[in-house]
Amino acid sequence: MSRQQPVPCNGDCTAKTNSVFRYLTNEEQLQLSTDKGCNIYKRGNIIYREGNKINGFYCINKGIVKIFKTGTEGKEQIIRFAKQGDIIGFRSVLNGETACSTTKVVEDAILCFIPTELLYHFIKTNSDFSLKLLQLVCKELGESNSFLTDIAQKTVRERLAEVLIYLMGIFGLDNEKNIQVSLTREELANMVGTATESVIRLLSEFKSDKLIELNGRKIKILDISGLNKIGNMYK
Amino acid sequence: MSRQQPVPCNGDCTAKTNSVFRYLTNEEQLQLSTDKGCNIYKRGNIIYREGNKINGFYCINKGIVKIFKTGTEGKEQIIRFAKQGDIIGFRSVLNGETACSTTKVVEDAILCFIPTELLYHFIKTNSDFSLKLLQLVCKELGESNSFLTDIAQKTVRERLAEVLIYLMGIFGLDNEKNIQVSLTREELANMVGTATESVIRLLSEFKSDKLIELNGRKIKILDISGLNKIGNMYK
DNA sequence: CGTGTGATTGACGCCTGTCAACGTCTGTGG
DNA sequence: CCACAGACGTTGACAGGCGTCAATCACACG
Numbered sequence: 001m002s003r004q005q006p007v008p009c010n011g012d013c014t015a016k017t018n019s020v021f022r023y024l025t026n027e028e029q030l031q032l033s034t035d036k037g038c039n040i041y042k043r044g045n046i047i048y049r050e051g052n053k054i055n056g057f058y059c060i061n062k063g064i065v066k067i068f069k070t071g072t073e074g075k076e077q078i079i080r081f082a083k084q085g086d087i088i089g090f091r092s093v094l095n096g097e098t099a100c101s102t103t104k105v106v107e108d109a110i111l112c113f114i115p116t117e118l119l120y121h122f123i124k125t126n127s128d129f130s131l132k133l134l135q136l137v138c139k140e141l142g143e144s145n146s147f148l149t150d151i152a153q154k155t156v157r158e159r160l161a162e163v164l165i166y167l168m169g170i171f172g173l174d175n176e177k178n179i180q181v182s183l184t185r186e187e188l189a190n191m192v193g194t195a196t197e198s199v200i201r202l203l204s205e206f207k208s209d210k211l212i213e214l215n216g217r218k219i220k221i222l223d224i225s226g227l228n229k230i231g232n233m234y235k
Numbered sequence: 236m237s238r239q240q241p242v243p244c245n246g247d248c249t250a251k252t253n254s255v256f257r258y259l260t261n262e263e264q265l266q267l268s269t270d271k272g273c274n275i276y277k278r279g280n281i282i283y284r285e286g287n288k289i290n291g292f293y294c295i296n297k298g299i300v301k302i303f304k305t306g307t308e309g310k311e312q313i314i315r316f317a318k319q320g321d322i323i324g325f326r327s328v329l330n331g332e333t334a335c336s337t338t339k340v341v342e343d344a345i346l347c348f349i350p351t352e353l354l355y356h357f358i359k360t361n362s363d364f365s366l367k368l369l370q371l372v373c374k375e376l377g378e379s380n381s382f383l384t385d386i387a388q389k390t391v392r393e394r395l396a397e398v399l400i401y402l403m404g405i406f407g408l409d410n411e412k413n414i415q416v417s418l419t420r421e422e423l424a425n426m427v428g429t430a431t432e433s434v435i436r437l438l439s440e441f442k443s444d445k446l447i448e449l450n451g452r453k454i455k456i457l458d459i460s461g462l463n464k465i466g467n468m469y470k
Numbered sequence: 471c472g473t474g475t476g477a478t479t480g481a482c483g484c485c486t487g488t489c490a491a492c493g494t495c496t497g498t499g500g
Numbered sequence: 501c502c503a504c505a506g507a508c509g510t511t512g513a514c515a516g517g518c519g520t521c522a523a524t525c526a527c528a529c530g
Binding site: 069071072073075077079090091094095097100101120123124125127130131133134135137138139140141142144145146147148149150151152153154158193232 | 375
């Protein structure tokens, strides 16, 4: 399925300093380095699939992945994106359930795999780490609830503007103000929760309104406050 | 604002045995009993409001509350309901943020208030409790993500059927098969994420289709598998 | 008995999903 | 080097689900 290649993870693995693992003690970090595995994944690779039993979780060292659930008609609903320093799969691991979402590589990635037992060990012995992890999950829960409310109440137009702002916040802009991520129109639609055609039409409207510029999958942000206004980001 | 009345919380407070607090040691439970406060709230009372700074969280001893976010047009989006043994407000407390949702009493309730410091203390010293709390939050996160996907992809009709099943699961049926919770049509709509009128029309469709019976706010469930089918609950 | 809140019904129209056709680009194989 | 397939992007037509507005009814309460 996923044709990842094992790579030796050197001591500079960013998981240690950028992720929730920075709250581990030196000794624990050493243990982490020893026990974890590191793999390269290419765009399109699937890390794990909804329903899979996973016996560990992943920390993203490099690259971008999307986490989505598959709806009734087989349509993807993207829950979030994850990038360097983010962890994925911990929800299922902690609850001892099968994965409730699928994770797929959007931009070539290097992922560290951390076995379940190690996570439990850290939680048992390092309360500081537990707290930070708890806060991380709570943060995600808050975002999920906000997103839920938006999808339930905002129009597609508003949500698309919001998603552009969201993507800008996560991936940033390059020096030409392009959002630094390359997504298909379909992926955008699966994030917004709408049809691909609707995204295309609205994007070209935004373009006519001088809010953005389009060049293939590159989206250049011209008018942030305009997008914010359309997305009702103030309340 | 909320006209709650302080009540002495006797030793039988269900918070101890029904909630995540059952993973505390005897000693810690004693400490909990000493430090927590207990109040009675009436239907309509607001426990805390979006944007409030709360310096503790609540465990529901009795009654039902709804947790909702307020959308752009002031419309409520109900995130979940909480009943005996559930805890509310912990997300904001743990992240040290102001509340990101409002909590309002649906059925007269008794709530225990647990100060922030005590929660932190328990997390620091009791890793078993931490883990259970973590699992609780993860469970909620999973539910929120599922709900998100449903709202994004299912029709209002499907979602209403799903919500009825959800409410049945949480509150159960009385011996006449009525869902044991009394919600206004508007509250149902705010859960489904639609207009009140749509809920009314669809409910009467369900009634014509012999799936349910209506008697004021009482909803009698006649055909569970029919509702499951409409709600696409299998996949 | 007036007032207010909630429930219901009807009319109307727009947003948005679906279907279909076509254009564009890239990689592959002959 | 060209033909072709396949994935992706775009545009147009169309229908219908669902939100909005307005009027009316039902019921409880002071």
